[in-house]
Amino acid sequence: MRSRGVSLGRLAGVDVSAEFSTLLIAGLLAWSFAEGLLPAVVPERLPIVYWSVGIVGSLLFLGSLLIHELSHSVVARRNGVGVRGITLWLFGGVAELESDPPGPGAEFRIAAAGPAASFVFAAASFALSLLVGYANGPRVWVVMLGYLAVLNVFLAVFNLLPGAPLDGGRILGSVLWKIRGDRASGMAGAARVGMVVAGLVVAAGFAEMWFTGTMGGLWTVLIGAFLFSAARAELAYYATRAALGGVPVSSVMLHPVQVTSMRATIAEAVHGPFATSSQTALPVVDPNQQIRGLLTMEQVRRVPAERWGVTEASAVMYGLDAAALVSPSDPVGDLVGRIGASAHALVLHEGRLVGLVGPHELQRAARLPAGGNPVTSTST
Numbered sequence: 001m002r003s004r005g006v007s008l009g010r011l012a013g014v015d016v017s018a019e020f021s022t023l024l025i026a027g028l029l030a031w032s033f034a035e036g037l038l039p040a041v042v043p044e045r046l047p048i049v050y051w052s053v054g055i056v057g058s059l060l061f062l063g064s065l066l067i068h069e070l071s072h073s074v075v076a077r078r079n080g081v082g083v084r085g086i087t088l089w090l091f092g093g094v095a096e097l098e099s100d101p102p103g104p105g106a107e108f109r110i111a112a113a114g115p116a117a118s119f120v121f122a123a124a125s126f127a128l129s130l131l132v133g134y135a136n137g138p139r140v141w142v143v144m145l146g147y148l149a150v151l152n153v154f155l156a157v158f159n160l161l162p163g164a165p166l167d168g169g170r171i172l173g174s175v176l177w178k179i180r181g182d183r184a185s186g187m188a189g190a191a192r193v194g195m196v197v198a199g200l201v202v203a204a205g206f207a208e209m210w211f212t213g214t215m216g217g218l219w220t221v222l223i224g225a226f227l228f229s230a231a232r233a234e235l236a237y238y239a240t241r242a243a244l245g246g247v248p249v250s251s252v253m254l255h256p257v258q259v260t261s262m263r264a265t266i267a268e269a270v271h272g273p274f275a276t277s278s279q280t281a282l283p284v285v286d287p288n289q290q291i292r293g294l295l296t297m298e299q300v301r302r303v304p305a306e307r308w309g310v311t312e313a314s315a316v317m318y319g320l321d322a323a324a325l326v327s328p329s330d331p332v333g334d335l336v337g338r339i340g341a342s343a344h345a346l347v348l349h350e351g352r353l354v355g356l357v358g359p360h361e362l363q364r365a366a367r368l369p370a371g372g373n374p375v376t377s378t379s380t
Ligand SMILES: [Zn+2]
Pocket: 068, 069, 072, 114, 115, 159, 167
């Protein structure tokens, strides 16, 4: 996960932050405007003019990225999806949504809102450029505003490439979702296309370097490589979700579940419940049998064996916020991405602990069809 960066405050009710890499982009843009574009098109102005217009121009470009992400966020809110925040970074911006869109229509609208905003920004910037021109305003501003319009058209078109994780990929995913009736399967399809699109972007970057004999295409190659790894991660995530599909948690969970107490030592847990069950985690209960946390095998391994006899479960256990709390009828597919740092889910029915799901159960579930029976494996 990337860091959240420096907070820039709240806009339209959304937390906005920027990574330090954004400064690098702003600086590079300002420099290329002030030393490249502006002097080439409008010669014989003072450096202070080029630089002041260049710096304001690069800030306006960052503003246009922000407007793009804000549109995703506002439309998401309007469709009942919460927004965790917006982060600007090296490759543009990201709006983090709190949950999946409720339907393919909402997914489509949220995805399309960003490029639509970029087109609107481009049109406004172009109109302003014309206006300054007609009014015989400064030529540097006519050029700067016109160039910002071009950049935003490019931004919108690039984002509309039909492959996840780009907006165009989300749009494609929403269409596949509508056709296939399943979000995970639709998004997995868009991610597969995304890997192909990313490969083409990388190839275009190399072609650019080959034919121009400059390093200009390197940036395109980097963006393509980033898109490829993001698409591959999306594919892994959604393919697992699609495979898990509608299998209910109750059909894969371990039960009954052995627990340990807050005051029990790690040695007692290891020689007791861990030894006599196949559980990879033990719910930790207080004297009133209320669950307070989760002690995983992973945490036990991090404590030196000679400390096992004197370390209490409560000293190293995860809090309940690090595990997913689910009900037996929830689809297993929903657990992916929700199981938290502990990598386990506690299954509760009417407030009582009835089961446990860990990495092994999830792996086993991925080999089950929707009906819950094991698939005959065709691989060796
Ligand atoms: Zn977007």
